[in-house]
Amino acid sequence: MAAKETVYVISDSVGETAEFVVKAVATQFNGGNIAIRRSSYVEDTEDLEDAIMMAKQGNSIIAYTLVVPALKEYLDRRTKEEGITAIDLLSPLMDAFIKKFNKEPEHRPGLMRRLDDDYFRKVDAIEFAVKYDDGRDPRGVEKADIVLIGVSRTSKTPLSMYLAHHRYKVANVPLVPEVAPPDEIFSIQRGKCVGLIITPDKLNEIRKERLKALGLTSHANYASFERILEELDYAEKIMKRVGCPIINVSNKAVEETASLILDVLKIERSSTR
Structure with missing residues (x-):
């Protein structure tokens, strides 16, 4: 042969x-x-x-x-x-x-290899954001680079996906008065968690639009001022207990809020060194 x-x-x-x-x-x-x-x-x-x-x-x-x-x-x-x-x-x-x-x-x-590694880190971060979206699995809190907490419609999911495209593994947890938050957020590493708040007027507007998109009446409890104030008050208490920095997302684009998140976490982490 x-x-x-x-x-x-x-x-x-x-x-x-x-x-x-x-x-x-x-x-x-x-x-x-x-x-x-x-x-x-x-x-x-x-x-x-x-x-x-x-x-x-x-x-x-x-x-x-x-x-x-x-x-x-x-x-x-x-x-x-x-x-x-x-x-x-x-x-x-x-x-x-x-x-x-x-x-x-x-x-x-080796620049091509670096590009490939960068791409796969981004894919991993996106998959992470999907897996640990909306408090689906509290174990993600411990594994995440960044944890976002806040009431419904404070852009937690869009922010998680935006940051994932920048290779950050993000978990987000909704704060609802009727559901106790996972224990993991109270033992979270400093400089890892951010609370998201919003003005009642803006949240009312957003939730009404959400209900309209779902074909539901805008008078549902979800969009009522009484319910919104209750949720925001509850969320603020949880955030103070966690001791995390808080960002007001009212009238802010996702890109702007994401930049603020990275800035405040950088400050938090540097203060613990």
Whole structure:
């Protein structure tokens, strides 16, 4: 049985991009029956020499993604001296970016991996916000980066999702006079919880609109001033017991409130150090 043709993939990062491209090309030749040998996180010329010698012995191709100029220049020179075919997978597109957008690349390896990690942290935070929304599971209070407490219609859920898109794991807990809040919020770490309040007039307006959207009468107890004042008074007592900073969300956009939340928590955390 004939030995497989081999392509050496060299990268100053993981090398996944180069390997994917090589595999895509290889499928066009004999169904992709080719061996790939990856040299990842190449940091110096010694690492390059190892891969160059192996490629020379096997009469193989080198495909590489090197963003550090010194490593690229060394590899180009040495492969030319050794008569090895070396394919630069990044430079053509990199050069096009430079010419078209008139910007210089950072020449730092691993940036794609950092972007991937950032993306997955965001996904985790969004899933967390959904799982621990509206006090669904009090265990989220202990796991969260930020905990929001307040009466219904103080933007707890929109704020949780907005902050999740900024990679914060947020749990929110509704405060209702008839339902005791979870014990976890009273032992919460300082600098982690924020109470959300709103003026009675604004809450009345919002709740009436909510009832209208649901096809219900605006005279329901949910939107009555007496009920709203009762809830706000109860929520204030809980927030004082928790000892958390309080933000009034009346007439504030979600983005503005989120910024205030991060600011006050930063102050709270710094005061405990």
